[in-house]
Amino acid sequence: MNASLSHSAAREYFPALIDQELDPAAEAKVRGHLVECPPCRQGFQKYERAVEKVRGLQREKAPDALATMILHRTRKRRHGLRAIARAHDQYRMPFEIILPILLAAVVAALMLVMMS
Amino acid sequence: MADGTYPMTMGPEAHSAELALMEKLQRGDARAFEQLVRSHQHRVFDFCYRMLGDREEANDIAQDVFISVHQNLSGFRRDSKLTTWIFRISKNHCLNRIKYLARRGSRRREDFDQVDESRLASALETPPSPDRGLVAEAAKNQVQAAIAQLEPEQRLLVALRDIEGLSYEEIVEVTELPVGTVKSRLHRARERLADLLGEGDE
Numbered sequence: 001m002n003a004s005l006s007h008s009a010a011r012e013y014f015p016a017l018i019d020q021e022l023d024p025a026a027e028a029k030v031r032g033h034l035v036e037c038p039p040c041r042q043g044f045q046k047y048e049r050a051v052e053k054v055r056g057l058q059r060e061k062a063p064d065a066l067a068t069m070i071l072h073r074t075r076k077r078r079h080g081l082r083a084i085a086r087a088h089d090q091y092r093m094p095f096e097i098i099l100p101i102l103l104a105a106v107v108a109a110l111m112l113v114m115m116s
Numbered sequence: 117m118a119d120g121t122y123p124m125t126m127g128p129e130a131h132s133a134e135l136a137l138m139e140k141l142q143r144g145d146a147r148a149f150e151q152l153v154r155s156h157q158h159r160v161f162d163f164c165y166r167m168l169g170d171r172e173e174a175n176d177i178a179q180d181v182f183i184s185v186h187q188n189l190s191g192f193r194r195d196s197k198l199t200t201w202i203f204r205i206s207k208n209h210c211l212n213r214i215k216y217l218a219r220r221g222s223r224r225r226e227d228f229d230q231v232d233e234s235r236l237a238s239a240l241e242t243p244p245s246p247d248r249g250l251v252a253e254a255a256k257n258q259v260q261a262a263i264a265q266l267e268p269e270q271r272l273l274v275a276l277r278d279i280e281g282l283s284y285e286e287i288v289e290v291t292e293l294p295v296g297t298v299k300s301r302l303h304r305a306r307e308r309l310a311d312l313l314g315e316g317d318e
Contacts, residue, residue, distance in 0.1 A: 012303070014306075046311075047310045049310070049313070050312075051278060051309075053259050054263070054274060054309065055278050055279070060158075060162045060165045060174070061158055062157045062161035062162075062175075062178065066178060066179065070153050070179050070182040070183065071153060073183055074149065074182075075146075
């Protein structure tokens with residue numbers, strides 16, 4: 001059974017072996033190959049050690065000020081939007097004035113087109 | 117999983133808590149957003165650090181990630197996981213930043229992305245020190261230096277799978293790559309890491 005597994009095929013099983021995703025029969029087949037093949041065994045040990053080192057890395061903690069800076073930026077943005085809305089409320093023209101101006105503009109445009 | 121702080125899978129209770137938080141966030145609840153930032157900041161920062169190899173860059177990009185999250189809360193689809201969505205935004209910001217820095221051809225400060233051969237060699241061949249703290253620090257630097265030697269796409273998969281502990285299903289959601297591609301790229305990345313870190317062991 002082990003003889004049927006090539007070196008490259010055995011290596012392709014390394015991720016599944018690390019992640020314990022192989023069914024018992026497949027795992028036995030790969031492990032059997034590793035027992036009988038020193039280069040593949042050493043390759044797997046090197047691979048496994050590297051994954052363990054990465055998984056064992058201590059996490060980098062965010063700087064203390066990170067959350068405060070994010071919240072400050074989002075508050076500023078919210079207030080910025082509110083300020084625009086407030087300015088719009090204060091300076092916008094009443095509908096009763098805008099409508100006649102728009103109508104006059106449309107009539108003027110039509111007259112210009114007709115005269116040309 | 118590096119330290120077991122973050123669960124790889126989400127139980128039903130955590131899932132319903134996340135949905136409740138999401139509802140508050142989408143209503144514009146500022147306290148809910150603060151809760152989100154405080155609960156995810158270290159994870160997002162660590163991910164950005166692994167991708168960019170620089171604490172200052174990671175700090176800036178982590179801020180941008182949360183600002184994007186804040187701006188796009190209305191676009192969040194309830195069928196995906198909040199954490200996965202945040203990682204997708206983080207991934208996009210980091211890859212864009214890496215491209216920008218590569219175009220600009222310079223780095224702000226210490227950057228492992230294009231660490232020169234001599235620096236890598238010195239990190240990988242640091243002689244053992246009697247001080248435990250220094251040994252641990254040197255080992256940490258060796259691994260980070262090796263991660264920084266990977267292509268950004270490979271680094272992304274190593275960070276998501278082996279550091280952040282995401283499942284393949286979650287990684288597919290984050291990267292939008294087929295699962296077969298994720299697995300084969302991750303395998304190549306780990307082989308490269310094994311070569312880089314193995315050189316130091318031998």
